[in-house]
Amino acid sequence: MPTVSSNRRPLKTRHAAWAQGLARWLAGQGMAPNHISLLSLVFAAMGAVAMLTAPLASPAARAALFVAAATCIQLRLLCNLLDGMVAVEGGLGSRSGEVYNDLPDRIADPLLIVPAGYASGLALGPELAWTLGLLALFTAYLRMLGGACGLPQGFQGPMAKPQRMAAMTLGLIIAALATPLALEGPVLGLTLVLILLGTLVTAVRRTRAILQGLEAR
Numbered sequence: 001m002p003t004v005s006s007n008r009r010p011l012k013t014r015h016a017a018w019a020q021g022l023a024r025w026l027a028g029q030g031m032a033p034n035h036i037s038l039l040s041l042v043f044a045a046m047g048a049v050a051m052l053t054a055p056l057a058s059p060a061a062r063a064a065l066f067v068a069a070a071t072c073i074q075l076r077l078l079c080n081l082l083d084g085m086v087a088v089e090g091g092l093g094s095r096s097g098e099v100y101n102d103l104p105d106r107i108a109d110p111l112l113i114v115p116a117g118y119a120s121g122l123a124l125g126p127e128l129a130w131t132l133g134l135l136a137l138f139t140a141y142l143r144m145l146g147g148a149c150g151l152p153q154g155f156q157g158p159m160a161k162p163q164r165m166a167a168m169t170l171g172l173i174i175a176a177l178a179t180p181l182a183l184e185g186p187v188l189g190l191t192l193v194l195i196l197l198g199t200l201v202t203a204v205r206r207t208r209a210i211l212q213g214l215e216a217r
Contacts (some may be wrong), residue, residue: 008088009155011162013081020089023082027090033083034100040079044108047072051115051172059179066119066176066184070169073112077165080105102144109136109161112168113192119175120188128189132196136164139199142206151213156205159198167195 013019026036050069054062083101087093094100110133117129139160147153157163171191175184 008084009160009162011081014085019081019085023085023089026082027086027092030092031086032094033087033090033092033097034094036079036083036086037100037104040076040083041104041108041111043072043075043079044104044111047076048111048115051119054119055121059182062184063176063179066172066179069112069115070172070176073165073169073172076108076112077162080161102140105161106137106140109133109140109164112165113195116168116171116188116192119184120192121185122189125185125189125192128192128196132192132199135196135199135203136161139202139206142203142210146206146210146213149210149214151210154206154209156209157198157202159195159202164195164199167191167198171195 047069050065050072054065054069057065087097087101113133113136114126114129117125117127117132119125120129122128143153143155159167168191171188175187175191178184178187
């Protein structure tokens, strides 16, 4: 992250005492924000591996892998929160920070979405997940496109990155609970469908906001 950014995602957790305390501690340890950004990619890869190996595991182990994947999603989001806080509030930003902040996110999103389609075991699960993964990238592109057009970057939902990841986390936890009933596949499939529909609405809203912003100039 750069030292100053006018396009930071509005997050209430950024003002939480625990987050500010952890960011101060990391800054005091000299932890580079760019390294925190890269660590988010490591957690995303771990979550992907957990989901991809779940179909090969026993039911008990499968449920544990789903919980592990959900945990990795939250750890990824924690890194996304802290890299900016350490960079901006901690004054440790670098000139290349924007690349480290954004590029790992573009890789992490499909890493944490696409494997869920394979883990579901459904006939069209992989195709559904790939479609959602591409659509997630498209919504990020629209956000950056607005900025490139000279507008404030739009973080409209209802399925911006934090909401997508929250829904994925919840879906994985419910899938873990549903594993003894052999219902984890339908749960993951329904999760992907709901996120896909919300992400489509998000893409439409962001596109409309860009067009309205440009026409209003």
